[in-house]
Amino acid sequence: MEPRVSFITLGVADLATSLSFYRDILGLVPHKVLPEVVFFNLGSIRLALFPRDLLAADAGVADDGGGFRGVALAHNVRSPAEVDQLLARASDKLGRLIKSGRPTSWGGYAGYFADPDGHLWEVAWNPEFEII
CATH class of the missing domain: 3.10.180.10 (2,3-Dihydroxybiphenyl 1,2-Dioxygenase, domain 1)
Incomplete structure (x- = not known):
């Protein structure tokens, strides 16, 4: 594996609320806004916001939302x-x-x-x- 992180994807409960937070409060400029995902460029890394339930389903894991994730x-x-x-x-x-x-x-x-x-x-x- 080459030493690189390309995307950081955050599972979010409400895409519109998270888009507002990252765009309007933190000042990030969306690269692409789609109905089910939002992308921001962060230099050589991209931040993606994706509905939490859909992200869990995509990964094939339970969407239990349990506590601190260690990240x-x-x-x-x-x-x-x-x-x-x-x-x-x-x-x-x-x-x-x-x-x-x-x-x-x-x-x-x-x-x-x-x-x-x-x-x-x-x-x-x-x-x-x-x-x-």
């Missing part, structure tokens, strides 16, 4: 102030603040929000990683 997506920003700004914007409407921005043990600054379906996003400023 968090991360978005790095250029400063601690940007961490706080994005956390506030994401949790102001449809999202939920999980952990406010704070200094980290690795010398950065980070916090977490959850999207309307509970998918965790870490927002981090890391002085060791340049934003490219």
